[in-house]
Amino acid sequence: MNIFKEKTKLETSKAAAVTASMKLREAIHTNGHASFIVATGASQFDFLGALTDDKEIDWTKTTMFHLDEYIGISNTHPASFRKYLQERLVDIVHPGTVHFLHGEVDDPQVECDRLNQIISQCQIDVAFVGIGENGHLAFNDPPADFETEEPYVLVELDEDCRMQQVGEGWFHGLDDVPTHAISMSIRQIMKSKSIICTVPDERKAVAVKNCLHGEITPMHPASILQEHPDCTVYLDAGSASLLNT
16 A cells, blocks of 8 residues: 655645546556546545546546445435536546446335446446545445445444534534445455545544554454555645654
């Protein structure tokens, strides 16, 4: 795992976007196509802004997979991750193929099964992820399931995770945050050829220390990234403030 530290959130995001662009362009050059996974959340605003500004990527030769989504929220809700990605990526660069998660379906397991069948036929070239304040990777809160082979799973969100959503301004209060979600599993994320993890903000400092410099454990879900052969983490001064090196 490679760790890069920049001074500001914007510098961090731009550096991550440079590597992200390189990975996508390399896959397109080598295979004629690139498949990628993309995260959401406030920490990804600048990263996605920088990535979608890149004019060298042939987005028509890409396939996008949605990382996670709340259960019971429509794509018109302000906190919908589908809405987020539609506005911040899809409507701007128009990937050739887009696979959204639909959290408002009657049976979320059927939605998992639908995406599981699709993604199981693909090799993901690069995953763009972050780390939650509780150390979660996607919506895999602690203790995360490191063993399931299912690509997408139904998960229950813990209070720390839900409070993060309130703190980021997506919901007015804890009671407004859904208690369950569809999430890409840990093993599916780890199957990506490359992972680019963008983690700005001082509020992530404890999680960064636990996950990057601590033991690999389901209690710190993103600690599993230490085992990936091609994972690059981008931090700013705040998120790296508790690291010794």
